[in-house]
Amino acid sequence: EIVLTQSPATLSLSPGERATLSCRVSQGVSSYLAWYQQKPGQAPRLLIYDASNRATGIPARFSGSGSGTDFTLIISSLEPEDFAIYYCQQRSNWPLTFGGGTKVEIK
Amino acid sequence: EVQLVESGGGLVQPGGSLRLSCAASGFTFSSHWMHWVRQAPGKGLVWVSRISDDGSSTSYADSVKGRFTISRDNADNILYLQINSLRAEDTAVYYCARGIVTARGSVDHWGQGTLVTVSS
Numbered sequence: 001e002i003v004l005t006q007s008p009a010t011l012s013l014s015p016g017e018r019a020t021l022s023c024r025v026s027q028g029v030s031s032y033l034a035w036y037q038q039k040p041g042q043a044p045r046l047l048i049y050d051a052s053n054r055a056t057g058i059p060a061r062f063s064g065s066g067s068g069t070d071f072t073l074i075i076s077s078l079e080p081e082d083f084a085i086y087y088c089q090q091r092s093n094w095p096l097t098f099g100g101g102t103k104v105e106i107k
Numbered sequence: 108e109v110q111l112v113e114s115g116g117g118l119v120q121p122g123g124s125l126r127l128s129c130a131a132s133g134f135t136f137s138s139h140w141m142h143w144v145r146q147a148p149g150k151g152l153v154w155v156s157r158i159s160d161d162g163s164s165t166s167y168a169d170s171v172k173g174r175f176t177i178s179r180d181n182a183d184n185i186l187y188l189q190i191n192s193l194r195a196e197d198t199a200v201y202y203c204a205r206g207i208v209t210a211r212g213s214v215d216h217w218g219q220g221t222l223v224t225v226s227s
Binding site for chain 2: 036043045090092096
């Protein structure tokens, strides 16, 4: 099973600041990595798929990069609605696996 | 508008069974792989199972293999998850999710979830 390790576990930032989230994968997954956002009491929402493709309706302040084993999600300027938990997920191998999440909280 | 509406969750005793349903609308259901993903209270996301667009192929997480069965009815646009031999560790919100046609292992729409609680 492929293991995804997200860091940091918690990121404390202010609105307007840049957020950089990391996802490291235990074995290469090419570009087959997605990022999801989840707010309390809500279902997750797809942000990025295949490492760098923004999903429909996702603002341009969200960007993804990376391949192989190291991936990054950047939120260029945090909006109040961006404070949430972010998960990465690989689709290279079965079973599909998710990272443990990074919580982006208001500083 | 894509809609996925789960139902069938509830309180069940250890060893019991439930059948979860997910009613899909707003898209061509038979063109998409579908997935079940669960989330234990206060924990992260865990993929459970997937089924191909025509229902001919399925996969399961090791933790549920042999106990859970995924299926679909493309005529009525419904996804199912039969869950048997329930354990306390199966307590979670169960989400159905739509696979992306060009990236099937990623999901682009999620239902609101249905809570399964396993307790005596």
